[in-house]
Every structure is written in C-alpha cells, then in structure tokens.
Amino acid sequence: MKFPQPVTVAWIADLINAEAIGDASMNAYGINEIHKVEDGDLCFVDHPKYYDKCLNSNATHIIINTKEVTVPAGKTLLVVAEPFEAYLTIVNHFRPFTAAVKSVSDTAVIGEGTVIMPNVFIGKDVKIGSNCVIHPNVSLLDYTEIGNNVVIQAGTVIGSDAFYYNTKKNRDVWYRRMQSCGNVLIEDDVEIGAGCTIDRGVTASTRIGAGTKIDNMVHIGHDTNVGKNCLFAAQVGIAGATTIEDGVVLWGQVGVSKTLTIGANAVVYAQSGVPASLEGGKVYFGSPAEDAQVKKKELVWVKRIPELWKKVME
Amino acid sequence: MKFPQPVTVAWIADLINAEAIGDASMNAYGINEIHKVEDGDLCFVDHPKYYDKCLNSNATHIIINTKEVTVPAGKTLLVVAEPFEAYLTIVNHFRPFTAAVKSVSDTAVIGEGTVIMPNVFIGKDVKIGSNCVIHPNVSLLDYTEIGNNVVIQAGTVIGSDAFYYNTKKNRDVWYRRMQSCGNVLIEDDVEIGAGCTIDRGVTASTRIGAGTKIDNMVHIGHDTNVGKNCLFAAQVGIAGATTIEDGVVLWGQVGVSKTLTIGANAVVYAQSGVPASLEGGKVYFGSPAEDAQVKKKELVWVKRIPELWKKVME
Amino acid sequence: MKFPQPVTVAWIADLINAEAIGDASMNAYGINEIHKVEDGDLCFVDHPKYYDKCLNSNATHIIINTKEVTVPAGKTLLVVAEPFEAYLTIVNHFRPFTAAVKSVSDTAVIGEGTVIMPNVFIGKDVKIGSNCVIHPNVSLLDYTEIGNNVVIQAGTVIGSDAFYYNTKKNRDVWYRRMQSCGNVLIEDDVEIGAGCTIDRGVTASTRIGAGTKIDNMVHIGHDTNVGKNCLFAAQVGIAGATTIEDGVVLWGQVGVSKTLTIGANAVVYAQSGVPASLEGGKVYFGSPAEDAQVKKKELVWVKRIPELWKKVME
Structure with missing residues (x-):
C-alpha cells in the first residue's frame, strides 16, 4: 500500500x-x-x-x-x-475499516454499459470498467479494481481479507489477523463463476490477468498473481502469494499451495495437489502432482504388485 | 432453446x-x-x-x-x-440478457404457500411451485423452474451461466463464452444446501430429479441430468452434460468429470474422482474411482511393498 | 432443544x-x-x-x-x-419455521461496536456480541449465537439446516428431512472466511471454539464441535457430529468424515481425507489419512516397484 x-x-x-x-x-x-x-x-x-x-x-x-x-x-x-x-x-x-451504510458506495466508479444486478454490494473506492455484468448477490469489497468486459456470476466475493495471521502460542488467542490493506485487480475480459472467493492482497494486489476464465466455487488466496488466458475449472483452490503464469489450465478440484509458481501453459488434471513449483508447458496429475504420464504408469505398476508377489513366492 | x-x-x-x-x-x-x-x-x-x-x-x-x-x-x-x-x-x-431492476422479477410466478426469505433474487420468467422455502441471499436466475416442496438453503445460486467457451489460441482473448440460453429444472421435493451453484444448460436444461437431496457447497455443471432420490454430500462437484441416474449416492468432495454416466444406485465414497462412466448398483472409491473392494485391497498391497522388497533382497 | x-x-x-x-x-x-x-x-x-x-x-x-x-x-x-x-x-x-419479513429480525440482539454491513440477513433470536464485523451478503439464520470480536467475511451462511434425513426406500420420496431445531454457537475471537457454510445442530449446537480461524469456502456440518485456536485452510469440509479438539490445523481441501474425533494439536496436510479418529499432537497426510512420515515413505516405495520388478525378472 x-x-x-x-x-x-x-x-x-x-x-x-x-x-x-x-x-x-x-x-x-x-x-x-x-x-x-x-x-x-x-x-x-x-x-x-x-x-x-x-x-x-x-x-x-x-x-x-x-x-x-x-x-x-x-x-x-x-x-x-x-x-x-x-x-x-x-x-x-x-486504510481504516469503515462501516458501509449503502449497498453501493458513493466513491465507487462504474463504467459505461456496465450492469449491476440487484443485491450487489460495492464498497469504497471500487472501480469497475465498461460493459461488465455483475450478477446478483455479488460482493465487491473496498478498493477492488475491475477492467472492461468482465463478467462476475452470482454470489461471488471479491476482496475478502487475507487469511494471514501473526501466530504466538503463548497468547490466549494464538492467531491475530495481519490486517489487509491491499486489493484485488481484475483485468479486461475476465469471467468469474458463481460462488467464488478472491482475497485481497495483504499490502499489494491479488491479480487476475486479462482473458482468464474461472468456473464456479474457485478460491484464490491473497497476493496470488494469475496470468492471462488461464482456465480454472470448478472448486479449484489456490493459496496465497502464488504465481500462475499465462495460459495455465487447472481442472476441477485442483489444490495449489502457497508462494510457488506454475509455468506458462501447464495443464493440471482434476483433483491434483500442487505442493511445489511446476515447469510450464507440461501436463501434471496426482497429489502430489507429477508428470501425468509418469503418474499414469505408476498407477499401472501398483496394479501389478499382486503379480509380483506371486512371482516372488514361487 | x-x-x-x-x-x-x-x-x-x-x-x-x-x-x-x-x-x-x-x-x-x-x-x-x-x-x-x-x-x-x-x-x-x-x-x-x-x-x-x-x-x-x-x-x-x-x-x-x-x-x-x-x-x-x-x-x-x-x-x-x-x-x-x-x-x-x-x-x-x-434471449437477450436484460438488466434486472428489481430483486423479484414481475414475470416470476410463485406458487401458494411458498416462502421467499429476504435478500433473495428471482429473475425473469422464473417459476416456483407451491410450499417451497427459498432461504436468504439465494439467487434464482432467469428461466429457472422449480417444482413443489423444494427447499433451497441460503446463499445458493441456481441458473448461473455455463462454463463453456469457444477456444481459439490465435486470438488475443483465447476463450469466448458460448452464451447460455438453457435453464435449470428442479423437480418436486428436491432440497439443496447452502452455498451451492447449479449452472443452466447451454441450449437445454440442467435437471435435478424429484426427491434428490444435495448438501452444502455442491457444484453441478451445465446440462447435467440428475435422477430421482440421489444424495450428494458436501463439496461434491459434477462437470457439464453428465448423467447421474436415480438413487446415486456421492459422498463428500467427490468430483465427477463431464459427459459420462453414473448408473442407478451407485455409491461413490468421499474424495473419489470419477473420470469415466460407472455401472450402477456398485460401490466405488479412489481417484480415479474403481470398485471399492478392489481399491481397498490395492491399498493393502501397497503397504506390503517393503516386505516384498525384503524377500527379494534375501 | x-x-x-x-x-x-x-x-x-x-x-x-x-x-x-x-x-x-x-x-x-x-x-x-x-x-x-x-x-x-x-x-x-x-x-x-x-x-x-x-x-x-x-x-x-x-x-x-x-x-x-x-x-x-x-x-x-x-x-x-x-x-x-x-x-x-x-x-x-x-420452533416453527417462520417466514422472515425483514433482513434483520426485531428479536435479534446486536452488541455495541458491532458493524453489520449491507445485504446481511439476521434471523429470529440471533445474538451477536460486541465489536464484531459481519460483512456483506452474510446470512445468520435463526437462533445463531455469536460472541465478541468475531469477523465473518462476505457471503458466508451460518445456521443452515442439517443435512440429515430419515431414509425409507419403500416411500416415493426416500429421504425426509429431520427438521433442525438446534443452532450454531460461535465463541469470542473467531474469524470465518468468505463463502463458508456452518450448519446448525439437529437438536443441540454446532460450536466453533474461541480464537479459531477459518479460511474461505469451509463447510462444517451439524453438531460438529470445534475447539479453541484451530486453523482451517480454504475448502476444508467437516461432516456432522465430529469433534475437533483445540489447536487442530487442517490444510486446504481436507475432508473429515462424521462423528469421529481429531485430537488436540493434530495437523492434517492438504487434500487429506480423514475417515476415522486421529490421535492428537501428530501430523497426518493422505486419503485415507495416516502418519505423514509413513505416508511419505510409502510414496517412495511405490516409485520403486519398477526396480523391484526388474530385480525379480533377473
């Protein structure tokens, strides 16, 4: 900030x-x-x-x-x-927290041709570009910035506080929130599904790059930097301060850990878990995720253990 | 359409x-x-x-x-x-997209005895049967049709747009939305938990069959056809154009891929991933899901690798 | 009740x-x-x-x-x-279900210094302590009780009905809801992320212990008893009537089955599945979850099957 x-x-x-x-x-x-x-x-x-x-x-x-x-x-x-x-x-x-008194803040700026559907909340200093559609029951929290031609489906929350705590186990309350003063930046042509949550940066921005499309119930943590033209299927979860380069595809229910990098145009198959950085341009599977071909062979090898056992017993 | x-x-x-x-x-x-x-x-x-x-x-x-x-x-x-x-x-x-000006559209039809709680959005031409309860902050988007005795818990979104794109990587924006003109059909006696999302069909209907009960945070993709008396536990995700026959039970966090069929009365254990069609009347586990008994035996075999190694070394 | x-x-x-x-x-x-x-x-x-x-x-x-x-x-x-x-x-x-006519019930009690943001629903007999922040589009359903210094991020639902059914497959509708008359109790200094759902107890209380911090899109089932100073990362799902003792850490996308106990200060790594009780003070990984060290060794053993095969073939 x-x-x-x-x-x-x-x-x-x-x-x-x-x-x-x-x-x-x-x-x-x-x-x-x-x-x-x-x-x-x-x-x-x-x-x-x-x-x-x-x-x-x-x-x-x-x-x-x-x-x-x-x-x-x-x-x-x-x-x-x-x-x-x-x-x-x-x-x-x-950046004192201020109680909003209206559903759409007087300091919000909304571009031409943008449609705000009923029951939407738009906080302090939010900026929305032109020709966007913000569907019902969406919450766009303070300082969020949205480009042009952006669609946000119903019930989604943009700009919730980072899940980021100062921990001391000798206190009565172990975890004290590190108050967020960053924001969320959503670039042009991004589309975000229903029921998603994108946390603001702690002191800087969480970014969703131009042209990226996000399915329903995707969670993106604070300070994560998502590139252009990425595709995230439903129920993907990405932790904080992670870098997802351009053109990355994450299939359903993939989980990505914090502070790592997924290289450009990598593809990660459904339900995989990504605990460490992945090179771009490759296909991954498994929890922990590895090269999809290697992982598939491994699944076949596991099926052969009984046969191996029998051979050894003979 | x-x-x-x-x-x-x-x-x-x-x-x-x-x-x-x-x-x-x-x-x-x-x-x-x-x-x-x-x-x-x-x-x-x-x-x-x-x-x-x-x-x-x-x-x-x-x-x-x-x-x-x-x-x-x-x-x-x-x-x-x-x-x-x-x-x-x-x-x-x-089916032009039209900006709603009210929380409950004038063209919506709401049956006798149905309760609409505060902060609910009800879009154009939505039809709701009798004796339903629509809890707070629910969004029922345009053209959704709901039968009788249906309960929808708070914060759920019905009728969000399909996650379905025309892809051309030689364009600046790789993915262009294939605009949805279908809807969601929810039959009698269905109950849907809090924080769920059900996408509308692209050109036809996404259907939830009579008597099916759905827990919280379940995602159901466009054009998926869910049978009668199914039971989906929390955080299940089902991709688009999938067929789930009658009486199927999916436990928590199960993921189901697109366009496949799960046969009647199949049971899929928690956290399993279903990449291909499954025969009805059986019990499945794992990611990828397979016969639960076979999978359990496999887990035991994996535990025996060190013993096998020792035998071979002797 | x-x-x-x-x-x-x-x-x-x-x-x-x-x-x-x-x-x-x-x-x-x-x-x-x-x-x-x-x-x-x-x-x-x-x-x-x-x-x-x-x-x-x-x-x-x-x-x-x-x-x-x-x-x-x-x-x-x-x-x-x-x-x-x-x-x-x-x-x-x-405890008859009553249709709310206002976004904030007249019987709700809200403590000093507590901020209720726009588009929030607060039901019958809800009690909220002092110095809380309830973010936009949150639903606090009937009978929910919240302590002091509690933060609830946008779009979260507290007090949805239990996913709990009376099952008879010789009826036309197999599953009939066991109506919830319990509530949710949230103790002091708890923070709950965006897009979460916490179900009320069937006849008693679902409890979140003092100082516990919960990330986005976490689901907690009916009658679950969460201790003090726990930490749940995003997209965790906990089924009904489970006991999570003090100081437990669950990383992202962990799934926990019903009625079991996770002992104090246990840590469960991301994407793990917990089908049975876990002893406190230890670290777990895998689906099904086991001792993390044992599980990691197992992953290494699986990689050695081809080598073992080769040795046996020689």
Missing part, C-alpha cells in the same frame, strides 16, 4: 511511538511486505531470523524490535517493542 | 447474414447443441471434423462455414464465415 | 396423539437426539436395533413405536406408530 501522500519518518515515529534511528526527515511512501516492498517504503520485522533479509530488502525504513543491527546506508530504523502492532497502527490510520 | 414461435429459414438467413441453401421457406423451431437438437431445430458447426456429425444429427437446419458438403434431403444450410458468431446473434435475439 | 418452559408428559401425549405409559404428570424439559439428550428430556426411537440404547440413554421420556419393552424405573414411554413424525410435530410446535 502506498500512502495517499508521503509522510516523514518522524511523523511515523510519532504515530507508532517509535525511536527513529537515522535521518527522520526522510519521506516514507508506503508500507509493504518484504517481498513486495519498494524503495522509499516501510517494512516491519519482529523475528531475528528475518532481520537481515528485511534490512537488505528494498525497504528504506525498517520497523524493528532491536537496535543491535547494522543499518545499511541511507536507511532508517523505527524501533518499537511490537513491530506487528506498529504495522496495524499504520494500516488502520491510512 | 425453442423459439417463442417458428420462424422461416429466410428470416434466420437475414438475421445472421447467411446464404441459405435449400428450401428457405421451411420453418425453424429452435436452436440447440448437436446432442440436444431436435427435428426442425437449427444447429451450428465450424470445424470440418464435426461437419458430418452435425449434418446427420437431428438438426434440420445447419449453420456452417462451407458449401462443400452434401446436404441430406429435407435439410437446409445457412452458410456464414463464423457460425459461432451466428449462434450468438440468434441467442441474443431470442 | 430445551422447551421455553417445562410441559407435562400428558401434554406431549396429547400433542402427538400418543399413549403415555408411566407417570404422565412428570415434566419434559426438551427434546434431543440420543447422544445429546439430558435428564428430563424426550428422545425418539423407531428401530428395534436402537430400542435398548434409547431406553438406557439419559432420556427420561421415550417416544417409541412399541409397548413390548421394559421401561427403566422413573421413565415414561410415549407410544405412537411413527416416532419420527411425532418428533417433527414437537419441533414444529416449539
């Missing part, structure tokens, strides 16, 4: 009650997760294991719970006891 | 800008897909591989992109460069 | 047209299923196989279709031809 306008490090330090180390007159332009952060942004880290990674990321300003680190030149530290709480404070300041 | 009244072949030729070959004064009664088409109907074909199949189907009038075929006696050709576009033109003429 | 106030056995006998055997002046306090029933409650039984179990359960008053049983001291029999119909009559008397 970028801030609506730059703020100084001193201003942030005041907001989150931090000690600033470095040039507090520098500007901060936004706050993002370590793998999304850009030059000028804030990032937070609270575990020693990730201190170095965060200090050497693209982040310019690091919210951290120690002073005992070497700060790279041109960067600042914002030292607090609980960096995660500081993150929440900043997000709540710039 | 049948037309509201018959039209002449000449009239159709004019609508889609086609050259008519044969008796253009003949009547056309509807337009349907090749496996649904009836005597007097139009059908379209654009791939040489399917020319013969279409010409020799029940269709009386064939929209086609060639003249170099032998026309069976009593049939007509409608020759155009892009038969798929002609199909869309005809469907849009007879 | 407890009755709003106690009634006499004589009164019940009159309502369901039963012959009372025993002290008809005794009070009945509620009606429940055999495994939920408490001292003073009614229970029904119609199959000789379960006569003894029901007579010796905690139930004080037994609705039954025979007199040829020995009645334990201090209990009463209510003899009718169709105990299942008698059950329905009692449930319909005390």
Whole structure:
C-alpha cells in the first residue's frame, strides 16, 4: 500500500511511538511486505531470523524490535517493542475499516454499459470498467479494481481479507489477523463463476490477468498473481502469494499451495495437489502432482504388485 | 432453446447474414447443441471434423462455414464465415440478457404457500411451485423452474451461466463464452444446501430429479441430468452434460468429470474422482474411482511393498 | 432443544396423539437426539436395533413405536406408530419455521461496536456480541449465537439446516428431512472466511471454539464441535457430529468424515481425507489419512516397484 501522500519518518515515529534511528526527515511512501516492498517504503520485522533479509530488502525504513543491527546506508530504523502492532497502527490510520451504510458506495466508479444486478454490494473506492455484468448477490469489497468486459456470476466475493495471521502460542488467542490493506485487480475480459472467493492482497494486489476464465466455487488466496488466458475449472483452490503464469489450465478440484509458481501453459488434471513449483508447458496429475504420464504408469505398476508377489513366492 | 414461435429459414438467413441453401421457406423451431437438437431445430458447426456429425444429427437446419458438403434431403444450410458468431446473434435475439431492476422479477410466478426469505433474487420468467422455502441471499436466475416442496438453503445460486467457451489460441482473448440460453429444472421435493451453484444448460436444461437431496457447497455443471432420490454430500462437484441416474449416492468432495454416466444406485465414497462412466448398483472409491473392494485391497498391497522388497533382497 | 418452559408428559401425549405409559404428570424439559439428550428430556426411537440404547440413554421420556419393552424405573414411554413424525410435530410446535419479513429480525440482539454491513440477513433470536464485523451478503439464520470480536467475511451462511434425513426406500420420496431445531454457537475471537457454510445442530449446537480461524469456502456440518485456536485452510469440509479438539490445523481441501474425533494439536496436510479418529499432537497426510512420515515413505516405495520388478525378472 502506498500512502495517499508521503509522510516523514518522524511523523511515523510519532504515530507508532517509535525511536527513529537515522535521518527522520526522510519521506516514507508506503508500507509493504518484504517481498513486495519498494524503495522509499516501510517494512516491519519482529523475528531475528528475518532481520537481515528485511534490512537488505528494498525497504528504506525498517520497523524493528532491536537496535543491535547494522543499518545499511541511507536507511532508517523505527524501533518499537511490537513491530506487528506498529504495522496495524499504520494500516488502520491510512486504510481504516469503515462501516458501509449503502449497498453501493458513493466513491465507487462504474463504467459505461456496465450492469449491476440487484443485491450487489460495492464498497469504497471500487472501480469497475465498461460493459461488465455483475450478477446478483455479488460482493465487491473496498478498493477492488475491475477492467472492461468482465463478467462476475452470482454470489461471488471479491476482496475478502487475507487469511494471514501473526501466530504466538503463548497468547490466549494464538492467531491475530495481519490486517489487509491491499486489493484485488481484475483485468479486461475476465469471467468469474458463481460462488467464488478472491482475497485481497495483504499490502499489494491479488491479480487476475486479462482473458482468464474461472468456473464456479474457485478460491484464490491473497497476493496470488494469475496470468492471462488461464482456465480454472470448478472448486479449484489456490493459496496465497502464488504465481500462475499465462495460459495455465487447472481442472476441477485442483489444490495449489502457497508462494510457488506454475509455468506458462501447464495443464493440471482434476483433483491434483500442487505442493511445489511446476515447469510450464507440461501436463501434471496426482497429489502430489507429477508428470501425468509418469503418474499414469505408476498407477499401472501398483496394479501389478499382486503379480509380483506371486512371482516372488514361487 | 425453442423459439417463442417458428420462424422461416429466410428470416434466420437475414438475421445472421447467411446464404441459405435449400428450401428457405421451411420453418425453424429452435436452436440447440448437436446432442440436444431436435427435428426442425437449427444447429451450428465450424470445424470440418464435426461437419458430418452435425449434418446427420437431428438438426434440420445447419449453420456452417462451407458449401462443400452434401446436404441430406429435407435439410437446409445457412452458410456464414463464423457460425459461432451466428449462434450468438440468434441467442441474443431470442434471449437477450436484460438488466434486472428489481430483486423479484414481475414475470416470476410463485406458487401458494411458498416462502421467499429476504435478500433473495428471482429473475425473469422464473417459476416456483407451491410450499417451497427459498432461504436468504439465494439467487434464482432467469428461466429457472422449480417444482413443489423444494427447499433451497441460503446463499445458493441456481441458473448461473455455463462454463463453456469457444477456444481459439490465435486470438488475443483465447476463450469466448458460448452464451447460455438453457435453464435449470428442479423437480418436486428436491432440497439443496447452502452455498451451492447449479449452472443452466447451454441450449437445454440442467435437471435435478424429484426427491434428490444435495448438501452444502455442491457444484453441478451445465446440462447435467440428475435422477430421482440421489444424495450428494458436501463439496461434491459434477462437470457439464453428465448423467447421474436415480438413487446415486456421492459422498463428500467427490468430483465427477463431464459427459459420462453414473448408473442407478451407485455409491461413490468421499474424495473419489470419477473420470469415466460407472455401472450402477456398485460401490466405488479412489481417484480415479474403481470398485471399492478392489481399491481397498490395492491399498493393502501397497503397504506390503517393503516386505516384498525384503524377500527379494534375501 | 430445551422447551421455553417445562410441559407435562400428558401434554406431549396429547400433542402427538400418543399413549403415555408411566407417570404422565412428570415434566419434559426438551427434546434431543440420543447422544445429546439430558435428564428430563424426550428422545425418539423407531428401530428395534436402537430400542435398548434409547431406553438406557439419559432420556427420561421415550417416544417409541412399541409397548413390548421394559421401561427403566422413573421413565415414561410415549407410544405412537411413527416416532419420527411425532418428533417433527414437537419441533414444529416449539420452533416453527417462520417466514422472515425483514433482513434483520426485531428479536435479534446486536452488541455495541458491532458493524453489520449491507445485504446481511439476521434471523429470529440471533445474538451477536460486541465489536464484531459481519460483512456483506452474510446470512445468520435463526437462533445463531455469536460472541465478541468475531469477523465473518462476505457471503458466508451460518445456521443452515442439517443435512440429515430419515431414509425409507419403500416411500416415493426416500429421504425426509429431520427438521433442525438446534443452532450454531460461535465463541469470542473467531474469524470465518468468505463463502463458508456452518450448519446448525439437529437438536443441540454446532460450536466453533474461541480464537479459531477459518479460511474461505469451509463447510462444517451439524453438531460438529470445534475447539479453541484451530486453523482451517480454504475448502476444508467437516461432516456432522465430529469433534475437533483445540489447536487442530487442517490444510486446504481436507475432508473429515462424521462423528469421529481429531485430537488436540493434530495437523492434517492438504487434500487429506480423514475417515476415522486421529490421535492428537501428530501430523497426518493422505486419503485415507495416516502418519505423514509413513505416508511419505510409502510414496517412495511405490516409485520403486519398477526396480523391484526388474530385480525379480533377473
């Protein structure tokens, strides 16, 4: 998330009650997760294991719970006891959750020729292009951006919060939500089936590339990046921060784990489970998914165990 | 789809800008897909591989992109460069998508004793029988027909568009939707759980037979024909144009592929995947599904591989 | 379900047209299923196989279709031809289905600081604690009770009817719904994703324990008891009357069968199927699920069959 306008490090330090180390007159332009952060942004880290990674990321300003680190030149530290709480404070300041009072927000922008059917919810700052159809009982949550010629079938939810928690098992409540301030971007000519859910990015965007078609009851996690002209059959589930390149086909009930990449034009057969990255241009099957031909041969080999047993016994 | 009244072949030729070959004064009664088409109907074909199949189907009038075929006696050709576009033109003429302005259409017919709960959407020409309960946030889309004593739990979508595309990878947008003009037929005493989706037929009907009970989050694809007294547990997914005969039981998370048949009173255990037709009256398990007893034995055989290995090594 | 106030056995006998055997002046306090029933409650039984179990359960008053049983001291029999119909009559008397006329019932109680977004349905006698967020298009059905600091994402359904049928294949309609009179209890700090469905208990409560976090499109069946601080990833399905103890983690698309127990802090990997109880504190994988290490070794063994075959052939 970028801030609506730059703020100084001193201003942030005041907001989150931090000690600033470095040039507090520098500007901060936004706050993002370590793998999304850009030059000028804030990032937070609270575990020693990730201190170095965060200090050497693209982040310019690091919210951290120690002073005992070497700060790279041109960067600042914002030292607090609980960096995660500081993150929440900043997000709540710039993107406070606001209770909607109307089904279609006054700040939503809806393009020419676009049809909004009854019982649709459209949140704050949602942008919808031209010639779209948004079917009944769809929820388009705050900050969602939709291109032209997009169809969203009934009952689908776009922009629900990321399933992303700060875990500490010595607390009474083990899991505390890392509040989402990202959004969902749906490009031109995308069609999304009925009863789907697409979560917003935690600090950046979940993207559905142009021309991609999605069947009913497909779930797509936060920060996932789906390419152009993909085809996802019903009940597919894709976890968070995954990259699906252009032209990928996932058949029904396929499950894809988080943060991996499926290469362009790969095809994954129904009910397969994808625990790790897959090379593009190939066909996969199984849970865990592997080359479909190899997997099919394996199924035949399994059928031959009794025969093998008999041979050995003889 | 049948037309509201018959039209002449000449009239159709004019609508889609086609050259008519044969008796253009003949009547056309509807337009349907090749496996649904009836005597007097139009059908379209654009791939040489399917020319013969279409010409020799029940269709009386064939929209086609060639003249170099032998026309069976009593049939007509409608020759155009892009038969798929002609199909869309005809469907849009007879069943244009119309933006609903109310949650319950004025053309909907609702039987005596039927309860419609708040936040329900009921589209154009929807028919609901008597003594039904339609729970909150349900969407019953255009042309859906529902019998008597039917219960539909909250959030379910009936009549979403078919996931059915014309694919050409030399276009910028590879997949273009084949617009649905069919509907969903739900017979008496059917009960459908919460968060389900049932797609309408492309040109004909998706049917749920009398007395069938469906748990939550079940997806049923376009043109699928479900028999009487079936039982589908939660999160089952059935692809398009499949036949499920009477009394079939599918346990949770079962996936069924397209265009196949599951015979009467078959039982398929949880999480199984059905890639091909299954004989009725038997019990199945696995992905791919096979006879449950055979599959269970196979699981035992797999456990014995280390023992087998040891024997061979000795 | 407890009755709003106690009634006499004589009164019940009159309502369901039963012959009372025993002290008809005794009070009945509620009606429940055999495994939920408490001292003073009614229970029904119609199959000789379960006569003894029901007579010796905690139930004080037994609705039954025979007199040829020995009645334990201090209990009463209510003899009718169709105990299942008698059950329905009692449930319909005390918890009649009523058509809602408003999106938010006048009898709902909503705590301070709780935000109800547009297009939400809130049924009869629903109770929601303080500082909750109920996102758009959510359905909270009759009698649902929700604690404090609970978040429910868009499109989710809480309190749909149990998928629970009285089956007789000699009837025209094989399956008749056992009407639900239970509810859903959601404790403090629970968060539930978008597009989820949680069924109410048949006669008691479906419970989600404090601090549990549930991702999108998760289905939880009737009377299931989920402990504290559990984590369920997207598209998990849990059948009815299951016990999930505290701290259990279920990854994406896991399926869990009915009436079993998963012990505290167990972890079940994605796409696994759980057909029977699992001990706590361990990690599981596979369909059927087993110890994850054992399952992984098995996958390696299967890969070695061709090598084994070669050795045997030599």
